[in-house]
Amino acid sequence: QDVPRAISFLKAISSVPSLPNKDCSPTELHERRIIGIIGEMVASFMDPFIQPTWNLSQQVVSLSKYAHMALVLFRAYGVSFMPHQLYGDTQTTVKNIMFCIAKQQDLDGTQPFYLFWTGDDRLENLFGRVRMQGAHNPNFTFKQLAEHLAAAIDLDAVFTRHPELDSGHRHLKVTRTEHIDHLNPESWQGCVKADSVNLQSAWASGK
Numbered sequence: 001q002d003v004p005r006a007i008s009f010l011k012a013i014s015s016v017p018s019l020p021n022k023d024c025s026p027t028e029l030h031e032r033r034i035i036g037i038i039g040e041m042v043a044s045f046m047d048p049f050i051q052p053t054w055n056l057s058q059q060v061v062s063l064s065k066y067a068h069m070a071l072v073l074f075r076a077y078g079v080s081f082m083p084h085q086l087y088g089d090t091q092t093t094v095k096n097i098m099f100c101i102a103k104q105q106d107l108d109g110t111q112p113f114y115l116f117w118t119g120d121d122r123l124e125n126l127f128g129r130v131r132m133q134g135a136h137n138p139n140f141t142f143k144q145l146a147e148h149l150a151a152a153i154d155l156d157a158v159f160t161r162h163p164e165l166d167s168g169h170r171h172l173k174v175t176r177t178e179h180i181d182h183l184n185p186e187s188w189q190g191c192v193k194a195d196s197v198n199l200q201s202a203w204a205s206g207k
Contacts, residue, residue: 007046007050010042010043010046011043011046013035013038013039013042014039014040014042014043014046015039016032016035016036016039017032017033017035017036017039017040019032037069037073040069041065041066041069041070041073044062044063044065044066044069044206045062045063045066045070045090045094047062048060048062048063048115049115049116049183050183051190052183052187052188052189052190053189053190054190055190055191055192055196055197056101056113056190056191056192056193056194056196056197057196057197057198057202058190059115059192060098060101060197060199060202060203060206061202061203061205061206062206063094063097063098063206064094064202064203064204064205064206064207065206065207066090066094066206067091067094067206068206068207070082070087070090070091071091074087093118096118097115097118098199098203100113100118101113101194101197101199102199104194105194105195105199108194109193109194109195110193110194110195111193111194112185112192112193112194113192113193113194114183114185114188114192115192116183116184129148129151129152129155129156130145130148130149130152133148133151133152163185163186
């Protein structure tokens with residue numbers, strides 16, 4: 001998976017409406033409008049994960065916008081617009097994020113909620129810590145795997161309690177597209193405390 005290249009492609013689609021159009025034919029203008037709508041929808045799903053200056057309210061509003069746009073377009077055009085599985089997966093992603101924010105507000109709203117932690121990046125980190133313990137030996141027995149996993153989980157618990165000890169990914173300043181796939185709390189600048197967002201209001205704003 002070439003995530004940076006995929007993100008660059010999607011960002012290019014979302015930028016089509018801003019391109020000069022004075023020499024476009026009526027057919028081309030119509031196509032631009034269609035691409036512009038798709039690009040706006042794609043950006044509303046992608047930006048909450050890759051714009052490190054955004055706060056949690058902005059992220060929720062944008063995801064709500066995606067959910068509503070996708071619903072309208074899917075109801076109108078069905079699988080000609082988007083495969084069933086992709087539609088279901090993305091809508092489920094949005095729903096799960098909203099539920100996770102609500103649960104974090106109930107547990108401890110003063111804690112930050114990072115959208116990128118709802119993906120598999122943390123699992124990748126855990127796997128990396130397991131492999132790290134093997135040094136130059138990438139293979140291990142089942143017993144060694146259990147021991148390495150236990151140690152990796154202990155490390156993860158320490159870094160969760162003391163995030164300042166974790167340097168995270170080497171890409172801490174998100175200035176290039178290839179850095180976006182490895183965001184971490186150190187690179188996120190917007191306020192993402194769970195209590196900083198009114199879910200009902202933000203969701204309604206995205207309609």
